[in-house]
Amino acid sequence: MTIRFDGQVAIVTGAGNGLGRIHALELAKRGAKLVINDFGGSRDGTGSSTESALAVVEEIRQAGGTAIANGANVADFAQVQAMVAQTVAEFGRVDILINNAGILRDKSFAKMDLADIHAVINVHLMGAMNCSKAVWDVMKEQNYGRILMTTSAAGLFGNFGQANYGAAKMAVVGLMNMLAIEGRKNNIRVNTLAPMAATRMTEDVMPEALLKASRPEQVTPGALYLVSENAPTKLILGAGAGVFTAVRMEETAPVHIAGDVAPEDVEAAIEQITDWSSAGPRDDANAQVALFVDTAMKALNA
Template sequence: MIDFTDRVAIVTGAGAGLGRSHALGLAARGARVVVNDMGAGADDVAAEIEAAGGRAWAHRADVSDTEAVADMIAQAHAKWGRIDILINNAGILRDKTFAKMDMADFRKVVDVHLIGSANCCHAVWPIMRNQGYGRIVLTASGSGLYGNFGQANYGAAKAAMVGLMNVLHLEGARDDIRINTLAPTAATAMTEGLLPQAALALLAPETITPGVLYLASENGPSRTILSAGGGTFAVTQIRETQGTLIKGEITPEAVEAAWNDITDNTEAQDLENAFAQTRKYALRAAQAEGITLDW
């Protein structure tokens, strides 16, 4: 039984949609929840949790505002003495084709999704390190993983969640801070009008939240991209082909000639970190030259 009794959780963008569902789900299993949203929905969801017998507190910080986030984290820590879980869910859409997009709209979306998530992670990081415990969930999207027409700003910001996760996973491992990324497809105010009504009825936020609760649990994984929607859960993986070493002169034509071998997925592998990739390339080049590297 996954239980969050005595845990303190922060959910951003929790005034409606996915964030509300996550906040209610955590509270139902015992967590004390900081309900963050810029609108009145934060107060409504906190009241809903309290009415059901849970404990919640609302804060209207704009996650892209570093000082407002710091205030939220400081107050939450002073109120409840710890912060165990951070669900970065807050987000906005400003869709347009890239040719027609105002760069201010590009920057604003990146500020909310990427900088907002980084602000929250940075503010809870020292608390989680001192506790020797933390669970963080970032929110990506299929738009970031696979692309979506008219969402260059949103897709770029959401793809950045994976890079942030990969580094924080490495830096947090010593202190049992686990970082995962959710890539949801849900019927929310953000997706209204983008999906057929019949599909929206199947993609309720409540079909996704159980996956988030597992990621945020004591025995949850780390460095996992969990895609979810309508009760289906899948893991998206970033893998690298074995590739091929080009011997002799390295030219564009040589790359073209080797393309089938370069793209062969037969023995694709996960790489632990960027240095693992560097090591792979250097060792292969050294072997071809008859050089021994002490690695």
């Protein structure tokens, strides 16, 4: 069945360039009305301009679609609230939010200033938090919503020189975990995209051959699926160069150590504790706690 977004309204942050732009253009092609949000800053977040957002709006309008531009800084909650208010005033609803806006300030941790840490976390984590918070009540009232976070391999697995970026990108996965649970009863589905694409964010960190193969157009289909009517919830989808993966947090089977546990006991059992062949996912925190309690109680009653 063809995925369409007719009658739906989507906000895409950081939509003036790169992945956000392609997400927005493809949503518009499939019938959505778009709010093109872009603060218009450089890759490190300095400066601002509405030119890129207005250019994407014009692309959509020239193709017969409907779009408006918005220059809110996602790190500023008041500006984000005003953006959502503008969206509701213009279109009457908000069905889709794609948290795509981001900046980079890469340095080794030893050389990284606190200003670089705060700036990156404020855009990636607080930007996603602010935008999700601003649309949440609207989505609850209409009993429908699709929210997409954007993470990175740097956050999921680690990468040298990106402590600020990686911390923020892992944090948005935690945000997804919470919102996916809280949104279920109101048909709000929340997922996360882990993209690999050739954009201004990656142009100097990927080999040239891979840059040519990793066009944003090969990532966006994953994003559109994750904000569609039949989307799952609480899924991390890796996407890039036509390759797709699912990523999840796993935990090994619990190992009980009897008596008054000493550090030496943990060391002696570490091979069994880290036996990943026993690993499995946990649906939520309660499932993990229940497993701990069940294991401990069985040992106590043995």
